[in-house]
Amino acid sequence: SYDLTQPPSVSVSPGQTAKITCSGDALPKQFAYWYQQKPGQAPVVVIYKDSERPSGIPERFSGSSSGTTITLTISGVQAEDEADYYCQSTDSSDSSNWVFGGGTKLTVL
């Protein structure tokens, strides 16, 4: 089975930059996406196609890709950014198989 690996947790102080990584063998060949999930709420897509930001998502959210790792960067972190973040992509050998990373809890200190 295809897996995406994320760190379980990341902590930053307000105003600092948070970086959340996601690793997977197929990431050089498949687009990846990032979702933000706050407690008790449905996920919201914050980055699509590795680095595109949907309308309504603050500019402090950005995405990048390098080899088998993608990175979600949140610049000037605010208290409201505290949430779980999930990466998502597809298996390059079976594009019908979608996979989520295990999730990263972002704590704003």
Next chain:
Amino acid sequence: QLQLQESGPGLVKPSETLSLTCTVSGGSTSSSFYYWGWIRQPPGKGLEYIGNVNYIGTTYYNPSLKSRVTIFVDTSKNQFSLKLTSVTAADTAVYYCARTVWGRSVRYFDYWGPGTVVTVSS
């Protein structure tokens, strides 16, 4: 504004079939530009992809659930539904429906329902 709403029993007995429906408003399940998907999240755990369906009933499923899952669309009611057979306690989760952006090499969920809790217990 597109809205999705899950509905169905909140409690299902072990070995029985879980059935959920997602009603779409502000958009159409007849659109050829999108698929419609289901995702679940067990208590305290991460997201798990279940599957997708499009307006003509073409489906794609998570291989680990494929033998127990059926997803179908009813465009006349602007709804799509999930059936999961032979459930166990491991199927206890929040179940989300979502609209799927499905383009060339692009696959992601852009609108989600609020989710519905399904507990498997006797």
